[in-house]
Amino acid sequence: MMDPLSVILLVIIPFILLTILYSLGKVARRETGREPFASGHAFPSTYIPYKPRWLYYIALFILWDIIVIFILFMASEMSLYVITSLLILIATMLAYPIRISKG
Amino acid sequence: MLEKVIFSLKIIAWTIVVIFLAFLVEWFYRKVLAHMQHRVGPKLAGKLGILQPIADFIKLMRKRQISPAGTDEFFVDFTAIFGLWLMIIPTMFLPIFGLEGFISFEGDAVLIIMLLAISSLVYIVTPYLFPSPYPTIGAGRRAELYLSYEIPMFLAFASAIFAAGSLRISEIIFAPTIIRNDIPTGILLVPALIVAILSSMSRLKKVPFDAPVAETEIAGGWEAELSGRRLAFFNLLTDVKLFVMGAIITTFFLGGPLGPMILISGLEWILAPVWYGFWFFLKTVVVIFIITAVSAATARFRIDQVLKIFWDRLLYLSVFQVILLILWWSL
Numbered sequence: 001m002m003d004p005l006s007v008i009l010l011v012i013i014p015f016i017l018l019t020i021l022y023s024l025g026k027v028a029r030r031e032t033g034r035e036p037f038a039s040g041h042a043f044p045s046t047y048i049p050y051k052p053r054w055l056y057y058i059a060l061f062i063l064w065d066i067i068v069i070f071i072l073f074m075a076s077e078m079s080l081y082v083i084t085s086l087l088i089l090i091a092t093m094l095a096y097p098i099r100i101s102k103g
Numbered sequence: 104m105l106e107k108v109i110f111s112l113k114i115i116a117w118t119i120v121v122i123f124l125a126f127l128v129e130w131f132y133r134k135v136l137a138h139m140q141h142r143v144g145p146k147l148a149g150k151l152g153i154l155q156p157i158a159d160f161i162k163l164m165r166k167r168q169i170s171p172a173g174t175d176e177f178f179v180d181f182t183a184i185f186g187l188w189l190m191i192i193p194t195m196f197l198p199i200f201g202l203e204g205f206i207s208f209e210g211d212a213v214l215i216i217m218l219l220a221i222s223s224l225v226y227i228v229t230p231y232l233f234p235s236p237y238p239t240i241g242a243g244r245r246a247e248l249y250l251s252y253e254i255p256m257f258l259a260f261a262s263a264i265f266a267a268g269s270l271r272i273s274e275i276i277f278a279p280t281i282i283r284n285d286i287p288t289g290i291l292l293v294p295a296l297i298v299a300i301l302s303s304m305s306r307l308k309k310v311p312f313d314a315p316v317a318e319t320e321i322a323g324g325w326e327a328e329l330s331g332r333r334l335a336f337f338n339l340l341t342d343v344k345l346f347v348m349g350a351i352i353t354t355f356f357l358g359g360p361l362g363p364m365i366l367i368s369g370l371e372w373i374l375a376p377v378w379y380g381f382w383f384f385l386k387t388v389v390v391i392f393i394i395t396a397v398s399a400a401t402a403r404f405r406i407d408q409v410l411k412i413f414w415d416r417l418l419y420l421s422v423f424q425v426i427l428l429i430l431w432w433s434l
Contacts, residue, residue: 010192018187025164025331026164062223062246062249
């Protein structure tokens with residue numbers, strides 16, 4: 001197992017390198033402060049009133065997915081917790097297509 | 104102290120190597136795709152256009168950055184760096200020039216799968232930082248895609264982990280070589296390999312699973328408002344991801360760096376890493392070639408068709424794979 005300092009170096013060094021590389025890029029913007037869309041459209045920028053309910057569902061699914069993998073990572077062997085978490089994860093995912101098929 | 108300095112230099116060197124490998128992978132992808140579509144592909148920068156991805160990256164880095172008013176500038180910059188960082192970390196665990204990665208510990212296989220899951224969040228969160236409809240629609244599609252491919256992909260990788268009986272990558276590479284009931288496990292893992300390749304294509308947004316970036320429908324989807332250095336970094340992220348996915352599939356299903364080796368007495372210390380590296384990169388290139396060939400030969404599916412494929416076909420195939428392994432082992 002790695003010592004804590006090695007883990008910190010492993011995490012920080014690539015991030016610093018990438019930040020330096022990123023900062024080499026050009027950042028100059030227009031003086032007006034307002035920019036056109038990169039896609040070429042002239043309409044004013046605005047957040048569209050599009051908040052699908054399933055987005056919250058998907059956000060929770062992703063959160064749960066990462067937690068399950070983390071549980072597996074910590075458990076390092078099959079246990080009741082791992083199997084239960086996996087079953088809940090699969091059931092959560094299946095809930096969405098069932099809802100769609102029922103309209 | 105000296106040990107830590109050497110360790111730090113190794114990390115710096117490896118990060119730079121991964122970035123250049125990603126450029127090489129992009130060149131290979133573009134060249135193969137072009138030839139399959141009867142085009143020439145990159146040819147101007149360097150021999151056979153091999154330097155074209157680097158030229159494109161520098162060009163984008165030097166271009167003016169455009170973003171619509173109201174964009175969360177700080178977080179877009181952060182996700183551009185964070186996303187790339189998330190994909191560089193897994194490469195340090197891959198056994199490329201030996202039987203162990205640059206770093207190895209019990210459970211590193213699960214850590215890689217977890218990092219892949221977290222990296223998908225970057226594609227879902229970033230578009231919402233732009234006040235523009237195209238990225239929002241693209242992000243919605245990306246989220247639905249994530250929901251469809253994640254479980255089949257997870258079960259496919261879990262099959263290799265079960266077959267190896269270990270959560271350590273240096274032991275998982277031997278999974279295909281394990282012989283039970285006179286059949287190598289590598290043959291039994293073919294359904295999982297198919298699921299892993301198709302899920303990887305979906306994760307990479309390659310045709311036919313490129314609904315989140317469909318240029319003709321939603322103007323590039325979540326990429327529509329990226330420009331300058333942001334676009335350069337997200338393009339680089341896609342290239343690194345292509346290499347990482349090819350390398351992870353090689354590691355889990357194709358034996359990683361294992362292959363026939365010719366070693367000369369006294370020169371093993373240099374020849375062994377060269378052979379390991381040769382087999383690892385050869386297998387990774389084959390996986391990337393398969394992804395490219397499928398991309399070139401197919402047209403884009405609608406988002407509902409993609410969901411149907413993953414929920415109605417690949418999920419069952421991945422569950423079948425796990426059951427097949429359990430049954431075969433219990434015989």
